[in-house]
Amino acid sequence: QVQLVESGGGLVPAGVSLRLSCAASGRIGRIESLGWYRQAPGKQRELVAAITSGGTINYADSVQGRFTISKDDATNTMYLQMDSLKPEDTAVYYCNVNATYYIGYYFPPRQRGPYDFWGQGTQVTVSS
Numbered sequence: 001q002v003q004l005v006e007s008g009g010g011l012v013p014a015g016v017s018l019r020l021s022c023a024a025s026g027r028i029g030r031i032e033s034l035g036w037y038r039q040a041p042g043k044q045r046e047l048v049a050a051i052t053s054g055g056t057i058n059y060a061d062s063v064q065g066r067f068t069i070s071k072d073d074a075t076n077t078m079y080l081q082m083d084s085l086k087p088e089d090t091a092v093y094y095c096n097v098n099a100t101y102y103i104g105y106y107f108p109p110r111q112r113g114p115y116d117f118w119g120q121g122t123q124v125t126v127s128s
Contacts, residue, residue: 022095
């Protein structure tokens with residue numbers, strides 16, 4: 001299927017920057033969307049930023065102007081550049097890919113999905 005591995009979290013003081021990475025592997029087919037979500041203790045998981053298959057980028061109001069989502073198609077990696085971090089940005093961050101995946105080795109190729117695939121999460125803690 002599709003595997004996502006995140007990296008780049010950590011404990012930082014307010015005002016600094018971090019960059020999260022999410023490397024995708026597996027027999028990825030058609031990607032419908034890429035995104036970053038976060039979940040703070042006691043709260044529901046929320047969308048932080050996303051890129052649709054058409055190239056539209058959306059940000060949560062709380063991170064607009066501070067965070068930037070990007071992707072590198074050559075390496076199947078997406079990034080979340082987080083600037084001017086605030087204590088309220090503290091959360092576990094998850095990358096998400098909504099995509100189909102190839103099954104077997106057929107001609108023509110066969111795909112299943114799309115499904116949501118998730119990374120394992122990376123902790124970001126911002127101290128005041």
